[in-house]
Amino acid sequence: MWPFDAVDWVMLSIPIAYLFILVGSLYTFSSIYRKRKAYRAASLEPWFPQHLQRDIYLSLLHQEDPKVPDSILKAALLRRATEDISRIIQVRSQKQALQVLLQRGSVGDDLWQRFQRAEKEIEDELRDVVQEANAFAPNWGQTIFQSASELSQNNLLRQRLDEILSTADSERQWWDTRRSQIQSELLGELDQDKTKSPKEGSVAGSVAGSFRGTKTASDDDAVLVESGGPAEKTGKGKKKKGKH
Amino acid sequence: MESADTFTLLPLVMDPATKAISANPANAALKNELEALNALHRGLLSVGTPTGTPPPPVPVNPTRSAQIGKLRESGNNEFRKGNHAQAVKLYGLAIDMALGRPHWEPSGLVREEVSGLLSNRAQANMAQQNWAEGAVDAEASVEMKKADNAKGWWRRGKCLVEMGRLEEAETWVRQGLEFGANEPDLVQLKQDIEKRKAGSV
Numbered sequence: 001m002w003p004f005d006a007v008d009w010v011m012l013s014i015p016i017a018y019l020f021i022l023v024g025s026l027y028t029f030s031s032i033y034r035k036r037k038a039y040r041a042a043s044l045e046p047w048f049p050q051h052l053q054r055d056i057y058l059s060l061l062h063q064e065d066p067k068v069p070d071s072i073l074k075a076a077l078l079r080r081a082t083e084d085i086s087r088i089i090q091v092r093s094q095k096q097a098l099q100v101l102l103q104r105g106s107v108g109d110d111l112w113q114r115f116q117r118a119e120k121e122i123e124d125e126l127r128d129v130v131q132e133a134n135a136f137a138p139n140w141g142q143t144i145f146q147s148a149s150e151l152s153q154n155n156l157l158r159q160r161l162d163e164i165l166s167t168a169d170s171e172r173q174w175w176d177t178r179r180s181q182i183q184s185e186l187l188g189e190l191d192q193d194k195t196k197s198p199k200e201g202s203v204a205g206s207v208a209g210s211f212r213g214t215k216t217a218s219d220d221d222a223v224l225v226e227s228g229g230p231a232e233k234t235g236k237g238k239k240k241k242g243k244h
Numbered sequence: 245m246e247s248a249d250t251f252t253l254l255p256l257v258m259d260p261a262t263k264a265i266s267a268n269p270a271n272a273a274l275k276n277e278l279e280a281l282n283a284l285h286r287g288l289l290s291v292g293t294p295t296g297t298p299p300p301p302v303p304v305n306p307t308r309s310a311q312i313g314k315l316r317e318s319g320n321n322e323f324r325k326g327n328h329a330q331a332v333k334l335y336g337l338a339i340d341m342a343l344g345r346p347h348w349e350p351s352g353l354v355r356e357e358v359s360g361l362l363s364n365r366a367q368a369n370m371a372q373q374n375w376a377e378g379a380v381d382a383e384a385s386v387e388m389k390k391a392d393n394a395k396g397w398w399r400r401g402k403c404l405v406e407m408g409r410l411e412e413a414e415t416w417v418r419q420g421l422e423f424g425a426n427e428p429d430l431v432q433l434k435q436d437i438e439k440r441k442a443g444s445v
Contacts, residue, residue, distance in 0.1 A: 050252065052277050058251040060265070068258055072265060074297055075285035078348075079277070137295035147298045151284075153351035158343060161358070161384055168380040175376035175407055182408075 044110055047118030048087055053080040054125070074136055081129050081148035087122050095119070287346055298348040305349070312341050312357060319364060328371045335365035359389035359396065366399045379403035386420075394420070394427040401433050410441050 057076040060068045098115055101107045130141035254274065256267050264282050267274050293299050319334035342357040362385035369378035382400035386393055397420030404413035417434045424430065 052273060055252045055254050056256065056265075056274075056277065056281065059254040059256050062253070063256065063258070066258065066260060068265075069263060071288055072258070072263060072281075072285050075281055075288050078284060078288075078298070079281050133297075137297045140295065140297045143300040144297075146301050147348040150301050150349065150351050151347045154345075154347040154349075154354060157351055157354060157388070160387060161343070164384040164387055165380060168377055171376040171380055172374075178407070 040110075041113060041117070044114050044117070047114050048090075051080075051083065051125075053083040056080075070136065077129065077132055077136070078144065078148060078151065081133075081144050082152045084122065084125055084129060085145060085149050085152055088126065091115075091119055091122055284347070291346070298346070301348060301350045304353060308341065308345060309353075309357075312338050312361075315341060316361060316364070319361075319368075323364070323368050323371070328368045331368040332365055332372075332377075335361050335368060339365070355388045359385045359393060362388065363393070363396045363399065366396070366403075370399060370403060373406075375403040375406045379407070390423050392424065394424045394430060397424070398427070398429045398433055401430070401437075405433070405437060405440070410437055413437050414441070 053076070057073070057080045060073055060076055094115070098107065098112065102109075102112050126145075129144065133144040134141040254267060255269065256265055256278075258265050263285070265278050265285075267278060270278070288298065291298055315334055315338035319331045319338060322328075322334060323331040339358055339361045342354055342361060345354055362381045366378045366381035366385060369375075369381060379400050382396050382403060385396035386400065389396070397417070401413050401417040401420065404410075404416060414434070414437050417430055417437065420430050421427070421434065
């Protein structure tokens with residue numbers, strides 16, 4: 001046949017083979033490259049630790065024997081939303097700083113990839129929670145995150161308050177011992193001063209008394225200066241005179 | 245976190261009588277979380293809405309606010325009469341009442357109420373010369389509400405001065421002045437502290 005006779009098949013097979021090898025090698029390269037990239041992205045450490053509340057909620061949801069009542073599921077969903085709130089706050093606050101660091105080249109690209117994955121995950125998670133909430137009660141999805149945010153705020157507040165108020169006992173004890181210490185020292189000082197000279201004693205007593213609770217060391221100092229002898233006093237006086 | 249369509253199945257068990265969830269075996273984090281869950285569940289059971297979900301935070305249930313207000317009023321009355329110990333007790337009850345609000349109610353409201361009550365209790369403690377308790381109460385009051393709480397700042401400062409902790413009092417009052425500058429009471433207290441320090445050293 002005419003057209004096929006005119007073709008030199010051997011010579012034509014060379015460019016065809018060339019094209020075939022070129023396309024084939026490009027394809028294998030790209031597929032291997034993409035597979036590796038996906039693997040590396042998947043093996044990146046997740047941004048957040050395990051989402052315990054989500055696991056609890058889903059475990060409860062899938063429990064069949066016996067079925068978990070709705071009220072517990074609602075509570076578990078609320079706990080899950082609370083954790084989501086704290087995560088979304090973290091993501092929002094970290095994003096700006098991370099962007100700046102990335103622009104300056106202070107952090108690697110994989111950190112940014114991890115972060116973006118976390119961001120996407122948390123968005124899906126929020127959507128999922130809203131859907132679940134709406135399934136329990138109409139329009140609960142609109143308020144569940146408000147409630148959850150108050151819930152976490154309230155927990156934080158009470159924790160902080162407990163921390164402070166629990167110091168009351170130890171403070172009380174400290175103050176009781178401190179007060180009795182000061183009192184006994186003052187009494188002792190008064191007695192001493194009385195036997196030495198009644199005039200100085202009364203001065204020291206009133207000084208110390210007006211500084212109720214000041215450090216005893218400084219009280220001692222005051223007494224020492226008081227009874228320090230005439231040399232110092234005259235010295236001070238001379239200085240004053242010199243200034244005038 | 246895993247991808248959206250998988251999760252880790254946890255070994256959870258429900259007590260059929262009490263409806264309490266427990267895990268077997270459990271690590272510490274899981275145990276804590278389940279405790280919180282059970283507590284929240286108990287709170288949710290008493291919520292009055294027909295759907296059994298917590299109501300939106302904004303319209304607050306007025307009964308509790310009224311009760312707290314009543315306790316505070318009687319505390320104030322006792323304080324005016326001079327029954328300071330009784331006033332401390334009543335303020336304590338009111339604080340417990342305010343902290344007993346369901347946790348999904350606005351935290352800002354709780355802060356406001358508790359801060360005022362703690363400040364009042366600090367004053368009643370100070371009137372009995374219980375400086376240590378007064379200092380702790382005032383500190384807690386300030387922690388709940390830092391701005392516009394000059395009384396709280398002043399009361400802890402005063403208590404610290406009375407206990408002779410002048411250094412602490414000075415830093416405390418300086419902090420307080422950063423939040424509410426030109427509060428005459430605080431400025432006065434600061435001058436007092438400086439005078440005392442100059443006198444005692």
